Amino acid sequence: MRIANTAGRLIETNISGKTYKPFSGAKKYSYSSKVTSLTEALSKCGIKDGMTLSFHHQLRNGDFVINKTLETVKNLGVSNIMLAQTAMFNVHNPIIDFIKEGVVNRIEGSINGVVGDYISRNPLPYPVVLRSHGGRWAAIKSGEIHVDIAIIASSSSDERGNSTGIIGNNAFGPISYSQVDAMKADHVIVVTDNVIEYPNKYQEIQERYVDYVAQIDRIGNPKNIMSGTTEITKNPMKLKIAYNCVEIMDAVGIIKDGMVFQSGAGGISLAAMKYLGERLEEKNVTASTATGGLTKLIVDIYKSGRVKNIYYSQVFDDYSVKFIQDNIGMPADIGHYADPTSKGRTIDGLDTVVLGATEVDVDFNVNVNTHSDGRLLHGIGGHQDTAAGASLCIITCPVFRKTNPIVREKVTTITTPGEVVDAIVTDNGIAINPRRKDLIEKINKNLNIVTIEELKDIAYDATGGPQELEFEDKLVGCTKWFDGSVLDVIKKVKGLE
C-alpha cells in the first residue's frame, strides 16, 4: 500500500514484509532548564506508594541527600518506599523514624551502623538484601531490582543534568555507582547544591538520562564526605599484619613489573599499601595499575612512578580528590570495574587485593556483614568482587578481639565464600587455603605459615570460644553472591530487642 506522508511523498508502507511508518511531521528540538525543587521533581516523576528509590553512597557519612529525599517523600504523603541505595551510614539515623512511620518498608542495599543495628532488632517486613558493588550493578541491569526513581547526588550539575562528583565544594570523586541506575530507572533526578554553567566539563552522568535537576541547599557536609586524615595506624599488631601481607605477595612472586593491585581503606589495608610502596621501591619494580578506592597512599605511589595507572572507582580523602581534579587519570565506573555479567571487568586482572573481615572460619569463609553478636552492621562493598577477581585474595584480621574469637569454626554470616579466599594474615601467623597448593609451594619458609585450625585453636584458647547465638525464625536480611544467588540468611538473634 502507498500513502502520502505529510511531506507530500507517496510512501510504501510495506516493503519485503516489513512495515514502514510514514513521516508525520518534524519539529524543532530545544531544551529547557531541568532545574527545579526536590518536591517538584519527585511529584513530576509521579512518586507514589510502593515505589523503589535508588541512591549512591559517595557522600558517605556526610550525606544529606537520602534523608532530605525521604523527608520530602513523607511530606508528599507517600509511604512503603523501597530503598535501593549502594550503602548507608550513621548519618542516615533518621531512616529509623521513616521506617517507624511507614515511609520506608523495604531495603535492598548495604546498611551500616545505626540503621543496621535497628533493623537487627526490628526486622522489616521484607529481609534486607545485601549485594556486592558488582552484584548490585548486575541486579539493576537485569531488572532483578526495578528502580522507579533514581536519585543521584552530584556536587556540580549544569541545568541540563550533566553531572559530576569531581568538582564543587562537596566534591566526592567521580560518580561511579549510578550510571546503571540512570540508564535503567524509569525516572532520574540529579540532586545538587551547585548548578554550574553549561556544559559541565565533567559528566559521569549525562543529560541524556536525566529528567530533573533538583537544587537543594546542601548535599552534604564535606567534613564527613571525605576522610580528612591520611595517616596510617600506629598499632604494632596491625602494622605487623600489614607487613606480612607484603611479605606474602613477595613470597609468591607477585611483586614484579606490571603488577595490578588493590586495597581497601581500612587501617591494615592502608598500612599494607605503605609497605607495598616501599617494597616496589626497594625491588625497583613498576606496577601497572592500582584499582578500587583512591587514597593518599596510592597517589603517592603513583607520584613516585611506581605504579603507572590509577584506575579508580572511589576517592576516599581530600588529598586524592584534589589530585584527581588536576589529574583525572582513569576513573572506572562500577560496571566497568565489577559487573559480573559483562564481557570483562577491571578487577579480573587483579594480582592481589588486601581485604578486612569481622570473622573468618576454618573453611576460609569471610564475614564482613555481621558482628559476632549477630547484628547486621556492615555492607559487602567490593569484598566479593575483588576476592573473586584477584589471583591472591588476602584477608587480614586479628585472631581474636577482646573475648571474641575472630577465627572460628563457622562465621556468623558468609559474605565471601572460602572458595575465593587465598590467604588469611593474622597477628598469629598466616593461613593459606589448602586449595592453593601452588601458593603454599612458593612461600618462603621464613614466613610463619600455620593451618587455619591452629589459628582457630589459639582464638578459642584465648577466649574460651565463641558466644553461641540463638536465632528466631524472623529474617533480618540475606547476603547474595554477585551472581544473584543467596549465600546466607541473617536471622534475628533471640534476646536482641
Added chain:
Amino acid sequence: MRIANTAGRLIETNISGKTYKPFSGAKKYSYSSKVTSLTEALSKCGIKDGMTLSFHHQLRNGDFVINKTLETVKNLGVSNIMLAQTAMFNVHNPIIDFIKEGVVNRIEGSINGVVGDYISRNPLPYPVVLRSHGGRWAAIKSGEIHVDIAIIASSSSDERGNSTGIIGNNAFGPISYSQVDAMKADHVIVVTDNVIEYPNKYQEIQERYVDYVAQIDRIGNPKNIMSGTTEITKNPMKLKIAYNCVEIMDAVGIIKDGMVFQSGAGGISLAAMKYLGERLEEKNVTASTATGGLTKLIVDIYKSGRVKNIYYSQVFDDYSVKFIQDNIGMPADIGHYADPTSKGRTIDGLDTVVLGATEVDVDFNVNVNTHSDGRLLHGIGGHQDTAAGASLCIITCPVFRKTNPIVREKVTTITTPGEVVDAIVTDNGIAINPRRKDLIEKINKNLNIVTIEELKDIAYDATGGPQELEFEDKLVGCTKWFDGSVLDVIKKVKGLE
C-alpha cells in the same frame, strides 16, 4: 522451603512471595587475552548466512576494515549479510563485487559514491534504509536494527578490548558511533592493527562489551582517513555565501556571549567558520561551545579563546587529531550528541548550524542524498539532527550548478523537511522560511532577502528548469526521519542501468 546451599547454609527459597536461588559455588574470575585473527573472531561469534554486521565510518575513505571483513566473511562461505554501517566511501568499491557474489544483500546505512551509484543502477532485493546519525543510534537502541556482530575499527586496543581511535598511527579521533552497537549487538569484535599495553588510557569502547580483538596488518591508510588539507576555498561565490551565513547570524542576534554553534566540513561551511571566528573577534564575543566535527578552523577559534568548549563527535583533519591527543576536551558520542529518544541531546542547544545541500525546494525541503539525476550518492550524516536541534538552521548552496537548478519546485529526495530549515543562503540572495516571521523581522535590510520562489525562478531561467526523471517501481532506498518514519523513497530512474 529451606534447602542447604553449597556453602552449607540453610536458605529460604521463597521469601514474601519472591523466589530466592541458593548459592551453588564461587569461582575465581580471570581474563585471557581476546586477541585473535579476524577469521577466528568471526567464526567464534558464529557468523552465518543472513546475519547483520555493523561498522563505523570513522576511517572514512582510508578504511580497510569493511572490505577486509567482507572478504573474510566470503572466505568463510557465508552469504546474504546485511550491512549496518554508519557510512561508506569510494574505498568501499569492492562491496559492489560482494553484492554481485551474494555475500551482501541488504544495507541499512549511509552509502556514498561508487557503491551508491552501483545500487542506483542495480537495486538490492531490499531497499537501502538511510538514517541520520541520531536516527541510526535510536534504531540500534530500540532494536529496529538488530546487530548480530558489531565490527569496531580501533587505532589502538589493549588485549582485553579497551579501544580508542585517539592514538596510534591510524588515529581518527574518538570512536563515537559504535557505543550503541557495542551495547546492543550479540557479539562485538574490535579490529585493530595496534595492540597496546593494558590498560589503554583511552577507551571509548570498553572491555566489558568486547568479545574479541581481531588483529590485522593495517586498519587503513592514514592519508585518506584524515583530510590533510586545512585550507579553505578560494572560490569567490562560495566565500560570499559563507560570509552571508555570518551576516545572518549577526542580523538575528545570535552572535553573542554563550553562543553554541556547529558547521559541517564542506567548503562553504569551513569558510563560514573562518568568518565566524573573525566576527567573534571583532565583536569581542566569547561563544560557549562548538559541537559536531572538529577542524583546524574550530581549534583555532578555541585557541584564540573565542569559544570555551569544543564538544566534538568527529575529528576531520590531522591538525585537530594531534590537538585532541594533547587536549582531550569534551568528546561526545553520537548518543549524547543526537539520540532523539534520549532525555537531552547536545545539539538541542545549538544556536545555529551551517549545512550544505544538493538541492532545496520551495517548501524549504533539503536533499543531500541524491543528485538531480536520481542517483543515490550521499548519506544523511547529522543533517536532520542538527537542523532540528538548531534555532537557526542555515542551508548553503548555489542557485544552480551548470545546467541544473539547485533551488527547485520539488527536491528529488527529501532528506530534511522544510519544517526545520530556517534560511537558505545562496549566491543570489537569502531566503527565509516564511514560518520564521521572527527571523524576518530581525534581519537587517542590508541583507539581500528574497523569496524562495524568486531563487527558483532565477535557477529555472538560467537552466531552462530541471531535468524531468521517469522512475520505475523498483525501490533503491528510502530516507527515514530520525523518529523512524519514512520521509521519502528513492526509486530507480528509467534508463539508468
